[in-house]
Amino acid sequence: MRADLAIIxxxxxxxxxxxxxxxxxxxxxxxxxxxxxxxGIGLEIDAQQIESCVRDSISVIQADLNxxxxxxxxxxxxxxxxxxxxxxxxxxxxxxxxEMLRVGKQGIITFPNMAYWxxxxxxxxxxxxxxxxxxxxxxxxxxxxxLCTVNDFEALCKLQNINILxxxxxxxxxxxxxxxxxxxxxxxxxxxxxxxSRNGM
Amino acid sequence: MPDTLPPDSVGIVxxxxxxxxxxxxxxCGKTLPEYDIAYETYGELNESGSNAVLIxxxxxxxxxxxxxxxxxxxxxxxxxSCIGPGKPIDTxxxxxxxxxxxxxxxxxxxxxxxxxGTDKYWGPDFPIxxxxxxxxxxxxxxxxxxIEHWLAVIGGSLGGMQVMQWSIDYPDSVRHAIVIxxxxxxxxxxxxxxxxxxQSIMSDPDFNHGHYLEKSTIPRRGLMLARMLGHITYLSxxxxxxxxxxxxxxxxxxxxxxxxxxxxxxxxxxxxAFVDRFDANTYLLMTKTLDxxxxxxxxxxxxxxxxxxxxxxxxxxxFTSDWRFSPQRSREIVKALxxxxxxxxxxxxxxxxxxxxxxxxxxxxxxxxxxxxxNVGRDIK
Numbered sequence: 001m002r003a004d005l006a007i008i009x010x011x012x013x014x015x016x017x018x019x020x021x022x023x024x025x026x027x028x029x030x031x032x033x034x035x036x037x038x039x040g041i042g043l044e045i046d047a048q049q050i051e052s053c054v055r056d057s058i059s060v061i062q063a064d065l066n067x068x069x070x071x072x073x074x075x076x077x078x079x080x081x082x083x084x085x086x087x088x089x090x091x092x093x094x095x096x097x098x099e100m101l102r103v104g105k106q107g108i109i110t111f112p113n114m115a116y117w118x119x120x121x122x123x124x125x126x127x128x129x130x131x132x133x134x135x136x137x138x139x140x141x142x143x144x145x146x147l148c149t150v151n152d153f154e155a156l157c158k159l160q161n162i163n164i165l166x167x168x169x170x171x172x173x174x175x176x177x178x179x180x181x182x183x184x185x186x187x188x189x190x191x192x193x194x195x196x197s198r199n200g201m
Numbered sequence: 202m203p204d205t206l207p208p209d210s211v212g213i214v215x216x217x218x219x220x221x222x223x224x225x226x227x228x229c230g231k232t233l234p235e236y237d238i239a240y241e242t243y244g245e246l247n248e249s250g251s252n253a254v255l256i257x258x259x260x261x262x263x264x265x266x267x268x269x270x271x272x273x274x275x276x277x278x279x280x281x282s283c284i285g286p287g288k289p290i291d292t293x294x295x296x297x298x299x300x301x302x303x304x305x306x307x308x309x310x311x312x313x314x315x316x317x318g319t320d321k322y323w324g325p326d327f328p329i330x331x332x333x334x335x336x337x338x339x340x341x342x343x344x345x346x347x348i349e350h351w352l353a354v355i356g357g358s359l360g361g362m363q364v365m366q367w368s369i370d371y372p373d374s375v376r377h378a379i380v381i382x383x384x385x386x387x388x389x390x391x392x393x394x395x396x397x398x399x400q401s402i403m404s405d406p407d408f409n410h411g412h413y414l415e416k417s418t419i420p421r422r423g424l425m426l427a428r429m430l431g432h433i434t435y436l437s438x439x440x441x442x443x444x445x446x447x448x449x450x451x452x453x454x455x456x457x458x459x460x461x462x463x464x465x466x467x468x469x470x471x472x473x474a475f476v477d478r479f480d481a482n483t484y485l486l487m488t489k490t491l492d493x494x495x496x497x498x499x500x501x502x503x504x505x506x507x508x509x510x511x512x513x514x515x516x517x518x519x520f521t522s523d524w525r526f527s528p529q530r531s532r533e534i535v536k537a538l539x540x541x542x543x544x545x546x547x548x549x550x551x552x553x554x555x556x557x558x559x560x561x562x563x564x565x566x567x568x569x570x571x572x573x574x575x576n577v578g579r580d581i582k
Contacts, residue, residue: 041539041545047551047565050548050569051565051568051569051572053546054516054546054548054569054572054573054576055572055575055576057576058546059544059545059546060546060547061535061545061546061547062547062548062549063547071532071536072532072535072536072539073536073539074540077539
């Protein structure tokens with residue numbers, strides 16, 4: 001399983017309910033169902049990925065996240081709403097983060113950190129848009145239209161009155177929490193993983 | 202029909218009939234004293250009676266869902282694309298039951314059958330039956346056939362409505378509910394189309410207030426018009442453009458009111474063919490059944506409450522170009538199921554075929570359907 005998904009799986013309490021926004025082939029939901037009796041539902045837009053989910057008995061709804069969650073989910077429907085490696089490809093990440101906290105008690109987001117040192121080197125020294133393992137596409141064919149950094153995301157949370165409960169970044173070895181990633185997450189974190197809730201909740 | 206049967210067809214099948222002399226109370230307040238249900242089955246029922254799947258038909262469908270009645274048949278059953286060995290509804294694993302709904306015209310009691318104890322056709326006096334009445338009659342056949350529960354109830358369009366009603370009315374009898382190209386209730390636009398269809402039938406001079414069988418007439422023109430109108434709404438703008446464009450039948454304009462364009466010829470052909478196989482009173486009745494369907498009505502107009510008793514797992518499928526029962530209607534079903542905390546998956550299949558897409562072997566649709574049915578098969582005891 002992808003490193004960020006393994007960390008998310010660790011964070012989610014057994015027996016809880018989750019919504020996985022952009023669930024892909026249902027890897028996380030399947031793992032949580034089999035290992036911690038988590039009741040989950042996934043949203044996915046890609047036809048092939050949905051076929052995989054259905055094959056594995058994962059509840060999946062074919063939906064475009066950019067249309068919002070209004071047409072399917074009422075307030076406070078889930079313990080957790082997860083969005084892994086998807087935020088940066090959305091039309092309006094800020095609105096979706098709000099939606100996550102409308103339908104769920106807690107949100108969990110992972111995204112590729114644009115300020116990762118390898119990316120900085122490519123942009124700062126070579127003067128090209130970064131292409132890294134976390135961001136494998138070229139600028140012209142990338143679905144990632146709203147890239148951000150660890151600092152950017154935390155600023156957004158502050159702006160939207162969102163309380164960050166937990167943060168982890170993984171580096172290029174995908175081992176979590178080395179001394180460098182702890183001290184300089186915005187420089188050495190390749191993938192950022194956040195758990196958050198509404199302030200005052 | 203080819204000279205040999207395709208290997209993935211159920212092959213030669215026959216329609217059977219079951220007589221019920223138990224009163225059937227109807228939602229309209231009337232009672233059917235006795236009735237017949239025509240049905241077909243494909244595959245074998247296992248010993249525990251736990252591998253049965255019910256197929257519910259749409260407005261103009263019937264019990265002949267798969268296979269051929271005779272080698273001379275030009276066409277197989279209406280859902281040949283999905284039912285058969287190795288197909289999504291795999292007859293090697295499932296015992297498939299398909300019935301002609303009450304009020305139909307293919308052997309079940311309906312306007313074109315004789316009223317019990319008389320030599321007269323029911324005609325327009327056959328009571329208006331609802332989806333709920335159908336489910337009650339289907340449940341009786343289920344018991345007679347020794348079926349413990351439906352492993353799955355599956356249907357498209359009006360058939361999908363029956364699937365929902367099954368899951369609500371007999372929650373313990375349905376394990377999986379597969380609702381395809383359906384709607385939780387008809388929109389005003391849909392009812393309007395049905396009303397035009399009914400008016401075209403009833404205004405045909407040969408309709409004779411519905412007593413046309415006694416008078417040995419058939420409201421051919423009215424029924425044909427109704428079908429032509431319906432057919433337009435089952436296709437999409439794109440599929441009609443692709444199929445016919447503005448192609449001329451004789452390669453030139455005729456400057457008259459007869460057929461110029463291929464699409465006109467096609468609609469007339471479809472209309473004519475329909476008159477030969479369908480009953481006008483049944484058409485009136487089935488469109489009313491459609492109009493009346495609204496399971497939320499008995500639950501404070503809240504569909505989620507209506508679904509609250511259901512124990513089935515749901516699979517909902519819609520098609521992007523379906524404007525008769527649009528994806529938006531299916532999303533309403535999905536939203537209600539989620540609110541009612543029922544397990545549900547929903548797929549919106551990219552297809553240009555319009556409402557008729559649910560009958561087509563569209564690859565993504567078939568894959569999803571096949572994958573889902575594989576899981577259904579794991580629940581066989």
